[in-house]
Amino acid sequence: MDNFHLTIKFLGEVDENKIGFIYQDLLRKIRGKEKINIYLKGLGCFGKGDVIKTIYLKCCGDLDKIKEIFSEVDKVTSSYGFKMDNRFTPHVTIAQEVVLKNNFDYLQQKFEDYIIDNIVFDRVTIMKSEQSNGKRIYTPLYEIHLE
Secondary structure (H helix, E strand, C coil), rough: CCCCCCCCCCCCCCCCHHHHHHHHHHHHHHHCCCCEEEEEEHHHHHHCCCCEEEEEEEEECCHHHHHHHHHHHHHHHHHCCCCCCCCCCCCEEEEEECCCCCCCCHHHCCCCCCEEEEEEEEEEEEEEEEEEEEEEEEEEEEEEEEC
């Protein structure tokens, strides 16, 4: 699956020198943490109405481990001037900027029993996100492997 990932925090435009410092700080905080075992069950979305910003698969399983890593990422990035996030919804994005033919509740109901099981997240990756020819391209810049 192209671009399959769980977003911990989206930073937006960042000076590439700053990314190296963020990576070094995250390496100190996250290295040695355990791999994360999850499964995906059900759909959720960000936004409502005619255009839904994001449709995602809901993460279940080791959510405490995901939230612990999110907390570390949030603390480190806030020390570089990024806004701290009060809310975090562990999810895997499957579509963005969607115009639906049916109500989202209908789509959500169709997927309520759909499960993708036995997913292991074994690294935290800092990625560059770009739009090219109408497609989102993610390029790994730095990786921190989990144990």
